[in-house]
Amino acid sequence: MSATSAPLAHVTSVPGRSSRLRALVRMPGAVAGIAILVIVAAVAIGAPLFVHSYDLDVTKVNGPLLHAPTGAYPLGTDQSGRSELLLLAWGSRPSLLIGIIATALTMVLGTVIGLLAGHYQGIVGRLLMTVTDWFIVLPSLPLAIALSAVMGEGDTSITIAIAVTSWASTARLLRAQTLAVEARPFIERAKALGASNTQIMVRQVLPNVVPLILVSATLTVAGAILDQATLTFLGLGNPTEVSWGSMLNTAFANGDITAGAWWTLVPPGLAILVVVLGFSLTGRAVERVLNPRLAVER
Amino acid sequence: MTDCPSRPEPRLRARVVALLAGALVFACAIVGLSTAPGAARAASSSTSTFIGELDTSVSNFNPFLAFEQGEIDTNDMIYPTLTFGNEKNLPGPWLAKSWSISPNKLTWTFHLRTGLKWSDGTPLTASDVTWTYNLIMHNSAAATANGTLVAGFKSVTAPNASTVVITTKQPLANVLNDVMVIPIVPEHIWKAHVKKIGTFTNTTTPVVGYGPYVFTGYQPGQSVTLTASKSFFGGVPKYHRLILNYYANSSAAVAALRSGAIDSVGPNEMTSTEWKSLEHVPGVKAYQNVSNDWYAVEVNSGAKTRSGKPMGNGNPLLHNPVIRRAIALGINRNELVQKTVGGTAVATGSYLTVAFPQWYWTPPASQAQNYNPAKANAMLTKAGFPKGKNGYRYDKKTGKELSFRLGIHSDYANDAATANYLKGWMKDIGINLNVQAMSNTQLNDNLAIGDWDLLMDQWAEGADPTYLLSIQTCGVLPLNKNGSGGNTDSFFCNHRYDQLYNAEQHEFNLAKREADIKAMEKILYNADDDIILYDDNYLWATRTNYLKGYVYGSANSQGLYPLQNYELGWTKAIPAASTSGGGSSSTLIIVIIVVVVLLGGGGLLATLRRRRTAEERE
């Protein structure tokens, strides 16, 4: 037995990057989520490699119309004789793209307003928070419907409608976090050294809230994809575009329910479910890793 | 907050509540099952109820205002009209037994049936007719629905209780068709409503009227109940009750027909996919009527005001008839019909529809603009629009690409489906279509001010073609650039066409009128302003195992039935002995009961076990 005192294990206070990664890998949910996202991203990016323009052109395809799955068409065909499988692959592109762009808009809007509201705690901050609270309270789908109706049908208006109806919760989170960060001593120091408001917000606070933005963004994408599908289903999207939402809209309007054409109804919805689940799982996992408090409590 | 822990276990209470809730849901399901297929029909055929589908939502049965098809259908059953569309869809006698026209063609004399009484017992006389017509002619609010039809009338008078005389300003060829759709209301009831005629909804049942049925029940937006009239001159309808139900969603209506909950669905809401799913259902007859509804691509060949000032931002390339013709040749109507509407339409390029064979024009084979992309390509190249590197043609003079906007209705699924085909075909002939989905209102707004290149459009032809022909005349071009004063459909204006139009509506020689009208159709066809794609058949389905004697008419060579006043079907149908086979559903009920009992029992057992072990766990 050696005489040297046994090394006392210290509780690691801040997990390092590698330990965060390790923590992520240990969570089965996170692994599943990330795997889903990787696969879907690969399909979306690689779609042009295996989906050709003539596969989507209704005047060029010659499959049976609205036919149940067969060997040649593993997920059956749609009303125009196009392969549902190829449509599904292609449909991932607008669905993801709109989700991500809308999220980016949401994050920019939410972060700017959250930071401002947290930093300027006077009348400006209170005013911004009032507006934010107002947006949180408003029922989002009627608002999004109204916005889309005003801006006209199409992807742009859907994207904007989603951003306008989702930024408020991000702003609120960001404000709370900004308040917490600004209470720390190093901000005091920066102020004493004569840092300007902008410098404090951009150089000091922003880097500290980035993890939160990341988590919030991942979870917002999930919501945005759902919203995009819902708005498209309600007929506010571009009906000639192939997206999961419009596939469902078309199938529903075409009466595929009555015809029992499940193959046009089930796959797009499942795809949405899986992608949303992927983002949610990943978001929650990242949340846990970045915020140990949540890991303990949830 | 509970204050005393020694009361009966709240946990137990919660479980009881949960059990009760479960039982309630289960009860609803079972009741639903028993209300569902067979049982309901058996019950209702004993009281002989015919249940049909309302075409549209209904909210206003004031015949002076009503314009939704469902409302018009209802009013057809409860109010008389002077003439009636018979089985050949020609004006036949109704309130008027017979009629005659003066040699100068300006005076029409209608001889009415006598001894008829409104449903409240008041005699129905010629003064009711004249009162109704005069109200429409002289009260702008009352003219909302049918004002246009009487616009050419000079006076409507009743020399005696059984005679009505209509004089027209000019000889009018379509009087008998027009009076066919103007319901006549009881003067003694409606006098009181004149002041507020523009807002009166006429939904307080029973409604005083005269017809095969009496309006006896109304559920806002949902359904209309009509009861057979005992005193209808044409005989008491066999079905004692007629319920017309509105299904907001066609799949619900189809499901109801399938389960036997209703006797008839059609014609507006069902998609071809849904209709086809009914073709092989036993006891169901799925059939199609030829249609008076065309579906077309409008081409903006140069929007202008009535005084000829150009307006709007339409692409000037479309002024070129070669390009318009190329577009027409580039469209494969037959494939469109086969693929977008499952073959349930008649591919045609004629402006007037197949529903009215006397006016329907078919181009001679030499002039037919059949699908011919090679020809279209050759024409365009020859006209100075060579193909660019990206496959799209451009104007050699200006370098501009042949790229047009195609406006489609975002709320109409068929527009989107069609647009996909048009885009593909146009690409084949080097034309780029930029599809823009917009709301109905937005699209119409753009149309009115000429801010469009191509758009999808749809019109129904009336019993008389004059109105539909009128929207292509120069007289309906807008007065100024904001589109006001206009009622045009594609800014078409052709003087030869206008001449024919003026001749046609005053022409009493049927053969001559037919020739005029067909000449007009030919002008439209060759102008390629309205590229008609097809006439969309009306899709119907009826329960043949419940009803007999339903009037379908006789099918043509393509298996299409003639366009019919469906009042005919409804009034002549006879209830058949119902043979509802509830076998499969009762098995299902048993299966469900067993499953629920098993689940419930399992849950109860689990609960009990849990209770027992609860003492031992922390």
Added chain:
Amino acid sequence: MSSSSPNLVADEVALGVESASSVAPGGGAGRDFATYLGIKLLAALVSLVAVVVIAFILFSIIPANPVRTLTQGRPVSAAELATLRRQLGIGEPIYTQFWHFLDNLLHLRLGYSYQFRESVSSLIGQRIGPTMLLMGTSTLISIVLGLWLGIRSGWNEGSRFDRIASGASLALWSVPTFWLGIILLVVLSVGFGAFHGIFPAGGMHSPTAAPGAVNTVLDVAWHLVLPCLTLVLVVFAQYVTIMRSSIIDELGNPYLLTARAKGLRDDEVRRRHAVPNALLPSVTIIFLQLGAMVSGAITVEVVFSWPGLGYLTYQALQLPDIQLLEGTFIFFSAAVIGMNLVADILYRYLDPRVRAQ
């Protein structure tokens, strides 16, 4: 919008509740409550005014010339079109329009629907019943089910039950509501193969329903099952998440140890101590979430053609019937603002800690 994340939403809204409760100024409890109420009422009123103004501005932008849309397919003359334009107030200057709009609003007139030729208020009046029935039933079931499962899984955090319940709620949260409705329609209404559907494909009444109050109730209940089930499945998942995290927040609290030390059984500790504490934030959040519920109700009503306000909104969207769309938007917003007010008051009333402040 319909979908703040299942985790973050609880945090956010909890923040909201805290800030709401900290507003209360000092003073006697009675007067205090009046002040609190006053502030909340005023805030709600301001929100409502903002909604109204925004609605007017938004809907003024839409091209509002429905005349042609309304007359499409029927014979009209150019003169009649002009008359109709005048009747609908098209082309009036914007301030006149705003004045009419405000005047109407003050008299609770929400405008006129071109499509239905009826006042928007009376249309909303007709449709509110079915929506309340659908939302009420499904909210109630969701709350009971969601809270029960949430309590169970939160209390036994990490157990198999918890993992299944949390996983299921996350999955259900990820399901597009309308799609779930469609699938239920296909499976339980249309049927497949030898299985014929057992529920109606839409609407709220069967034309064949026998007369009588009992039959009507049963008929409506039969129609209610599928739309209600759809909403419950999507919504209860969120309540599970909310309640679960509320319970977990309570788990570490010393008073639970006290309760156990008193000799209470585990379920007694949970029921009498943990749940009443965890319920407070949950109930408030659930009230605040009713806005999301509205979103769900719209899509479900569309799928099942349930004759409620959501379907009315959808119908208004088609033309679009602008005043109707505007009316339903204002109505939904007012309803949600009202619910928030109720939540604020409820929270204040339920929690003795806040009540006494």
Added chain:
Amino acid sequence: MLLEVNDLSVTYAAARPVHAVRGVSFTLDGGQTLGVAGESGSGKTTMALALLRLLPSAARIEGSVRFQGEELTTAKWGRMRAVRWDGASVVFQGAMGALNPVRTVGWQIREAIVQHDRGAKGIRGRIEELLESVGLPARRYEAYPHELSGGQRQRVMIAMALACRPDLIIADEPTTALDVIVQGQVLALLGELVRESGIGMIMISHDLSVLAETCASLAVMYAGEVVEHGPSRELVREPRHPYTAALAAAFPKIGDPASRLAPAGLGGDPPDASLVLPGCPFAPRCPVVMDECTSAEIELWNAGLERRSACLRVLGDAPETAAGTVTERSG
């Protein structure tokens, strides 16, 4: 004998099992008071909760706890619940959330009574008496915890602990977070109760001075083990273990939260409870450590009349040495 604890160990199941309490033994009679001292994480609260098996399910309890002759570690849960509060109640830190915030004080006391006597009558009067006996007005029955001051809440806690007339009270940090005056009042109240009703009491605190004042005997815990045990006055005056000495020397200011964490003048942290190391667990921090401390088998040796200590130095050296050294160093 009211309570006999023998070789009590608590282990938390984990990837690396955490040994929170290691082989604690003591006895307690009615009317006796035992103080348990130690810094945070020393296992004193875990030990106390283990007596009534109030620990989370991950904790494994070994050894024996005999309460009024009944073995509690293997008793059925139903029996266990019956013993709780009725036989042995706990005074938690009332000021720190041990009372349910949404229930009235009266409700919470009533719950305890009804739990053990379903047919109890005149409960309200009894509760009001109880409240008065701890120096609270009877009308406080209707009060919610947040309406009371910290001291009042602690009194409620004590009243509640007495509600079922238990034979043993375990007071876990009953005075933490109270100000000096209130702390004194509460301690006086507790002492009085024990004297008057002959209840046995175990009082747990990080604060040696508080314990010395209230309890007849004291046990000092370090790293889950009792390192010194004896009559409180002597133990404080003449510590026989360097850790006790450090605690006693620190004599922290009452109510100073910093003093809870580590006794003054003692560097380092308590050892990781998941490690099982040979020798004295205090060795790494011990100011008077000897070579054999890290390897020798350490037991609780006799160290004078009624006194025991787990320091190697009590075996050979004079009792004063350990304490003396510390005093020198700290002085």
